Structure formats: C-alpha cells, structure tokens
Amino acid sequence: MNSNSEYPIELTVVMPCLNEAETLEICVQKANRFFEQHQVKGEVIVADNGSTDGSQEIAQRNGARVVDIPTKGYGSALRGGILAAKGEYIVMGDSDDSYDFSNLMPYVEKLRKGYDLVMGNRFKGGIESGAMPFLHYYLGNPVLSFIGRLFFKSAIGDFHCGLRGFSKKAFLKMDTKTTGMEFASEMVMKATLLEMKITEVPIKLYQDGRSRPPHLRTWRDGWRHLRFMLMYAPSWLFLYPGLFLMIFGLLSSVFLVAGPVQIGSGVFDINTLIYMSISVLVGFQS
Structure with missing residues (x-):
C-alpha cells in the first residue's frame, strides 16, 4: 500500500x-x-503514439488509461506516459508481450527500499529462444552495454533492457530529452551522472507475440545509442583519441626526423613525417 500522500497511487505501469x-x-x-x-494500488497507462489498429479501444476496454502522444518516437511516447503517471513509482515496458507484467514484485521491492532506478537484466534472467535477434544478443547489447559501463563507470549489465522501474521524482531529475530508442540509454546515463541509487534484478525475455517486424531498427538505432553516449562522454570522444594521435604522431616523428625508415618493402619518409605532424596538431586541438 502507498503511504505517501503526495501520490494517489503507488505504482504506474x-x-x-x-x-x-x-x-x-x-x-x-x-x-x-x-x-x-499483490494488493498494490496501481494503474496502467498506454502511451499511444498514433495507433490505427484499435489499440486505444483495447486498452480502455481492459481498464488502462490511454494518453495520446502526438510526437513520434519511443522516447516521446514513454516520456509523455511517465509525465501523466499518478504513481509514486513507475515501471515501463514494451507492450509486445516480451516481458511478464505479472511479475513486477522484484521492482516494487527495490523501489520501496529507496532505489531511484531498477533495471532488468535479461542476460541474468534468461532469454527465450528466438526472443532476441542474433546481432542484438552477441553484438549490439553486449557492446553498447560495455561502452556504457566504460564511459560512465556504471555497474549496469544490461543498459537497454526495456523493463525498468524508477520513482517519478528520480525521473523528473533526469530531465530526459531524447525522442527515439536512445531514451533507454539516456535514462541510465543521467541516473549514473546524477549519482542516483541504481540496482538490477534478473528478468526473463520472452519471444514477442506480434506477427509484424519490431519497430527497432538494428543499425540505425544502434548508432543513435552510440552517438548519444559519445555526446555525454567528451573525454572518450575528444580527449583520449586526441592524446593517442598526439603521442603517436610525436613518437613517429622522432624516428622519422633522423631519416627515412624502411619496414619490409615500405619506406616511411618526409611525406609520412608531414602526416605525423598533422596528427600531432589534430590531437593537440582535440
């Protein structure tokens, strides 16, 4: 039960x-x-992004509150739904039946203990056969999650899990701006930068129940995630690459000043020295 009079209900999904x-x-x-x-006072919000297949009527028929979000995009839909939420705590998740919304107690328990953001971890909880594309399983999620941990010193193992919980107060402090799929990264990054209390719970990912392709576009959305992380990690975007170019250019120039250097059939001479000098300048400017 919700004892906080500031919010009329405890949990919004x-x-x-x-x-x-x-x-x-x-x-x-x-x-x-x-x-x-579980006797949790809650509500379901369906943040509709312009459905034309009757989704709104289905949601209302099953007791959900529909919030129309005119601005297109995954992030726009979620942000609009979250801002309309009446709950002290919020759990967000895709409506494709890939997550089990009847098993939310691990999130609620962590939120009641004071955590600001509770992430699901699909790799610890299990991924049903066929639930995650090959590229996402072996490349996209592991690589982007590793980059997120490296750039932001975060302990989160699954940066892009769609089922996550947080307090509404914490979300408002995050002040999210993105409108697309990179919204998922933005939440974790900003929560980490703001030194919020973050934890993970293992959850299972199921094969979704749709007959059409997902809205996610592997390469486009992967790039948007990476680009956004780089924008918030200027040291990795400018400082470290710049230092590498400058040091590499300086060391190479030291060898080339004395005269041409031959390695196998290749000869590195004055032209290479010019390029190395440019490398030093570019690195210094970065």
Whole structure:
C-alpha cells in the first residue's frame, strides 16, 4: 500500500504503443492481475503514439488509461506516459508481450527500499529462444552495454533492457530529452551522472507475440545509442583519441626526423613525417 500522500497511487505501469492490437490486451491484463494479487494500488497507462489498429479501444476496454502522444518516437511516447503517471513509482515496458507484467514484485521491492532506478537484466534472467535477434544478443547489447559501463563507470549489465522501474521524482531529475530508442540509454546515463541509487534484478525475455517486424531498427538505432553516449562522454570522444594521435604522431616523428625508415618493402619518409605532424596538431586541438 502507498503511504505517501503526495501520490494517489503507488505504482504506474507505462506501456508505449504503436499498433500493438495483437498483444496489448494480454499485457494490460497481466499488469492488472499483478495489482490484484499483490494488493498494490496501481494503474496502467498506454502511451499511444498514433495507433490505427484499435489499440486505444483495447486498452480502455481492459481498464488502462490511454494518453495520446502526438510526437513520434519511443522516447516521446514513454516520456509523455511517465509525465501523466499518478504513481509514486513507475515501471515501463514494451507492450509486445516480451516481458511478464505479472511479475513486477522484484521492482516494487527495490523501489520501496529507496532505489531511484531498477533495471532488468535479461542476460541474468534468461532469454527465450528466438526472443532476441542474433546481432542484438552477441553484438549490439553486449557492446553498447560495455561502452556504457566504460564511459560512465556504471555497474549496469544490461543498459537497454526495456523493463525498468524508477520513482517519478528520480525521473523528473533526469530531465530526459531524447525522442527515439536512445531514451533507454539516456535514462541510465543521467541516473549514473546524477549519482542516483541504481540496482538490477534478473528478468526473463520472452519471444514477442506480434506477427509484424519490431519497430527497432538494428543499425540505425544502434548508432543513435552510440552517438548519444559519445555526446555525454567528451573525454572518450575528444580527449583520449586526441592524446593517442598526439603521442603517436610525436613518437613517429622522432624516428622519422633522423631519416627515412624502411619496414619490409615500405619506406616511411618526409611525406609520412608531414602526416605525423598533422596528427600531432589534430590531437593537440582535440
């Protein structure tokens, strides 16, 4: 039960939605079942991003509150739904039935203990066969999560898990701006930079119930995540590459000043020295 009079309910479940008629009903039903079974005072918000397949009616028929979000994008839909939430705590998750909304107690327990952000970890909880594309499993998620941990000294193992919980107060402090899929990275990055209290819980990822392709675009959205992380990590974008160029250029120039250097059939002479000098200048300017 919610003892904080500032919020009328304890938990809001926010589901972004764009033509999810195939799976939305079961997702809302699972969330409502969770509220009933665990006696949690809650609500479901469906943040609709312009569905044309009747998703809005399905949501309302199952007791969810529909919030229309005119600005397109995953981040826009979630941000609009979160801002409309009445709960002290919020759990967000995709409405494609890839997450089990009837199993949210691990999130609620952590939030009640004072954590600002509770991330799910699909790699610890298990990934059903076929639930995650090969590239996402072996390249996209591991690499981007590693970069996130490296750049921001975060302990989070699964940066891009779509099922996560947080307090509304913490979300407002994050002041998120992104409108696309990089919203997922922005939340973790800003929570880390603001030194918020963050933890993880293992969760299982299931194969989604849709017959159409997902909205996620592997290379485009992967690049957007990486670009955004680089924007918030200027040392990795400018300082460290600049130092490497400057040191490499200086060391190479020292060898080339004495005269041409031959390695195998290749000869490094005055032209190489010019390039190394440019490397030093570029590195210094960075």
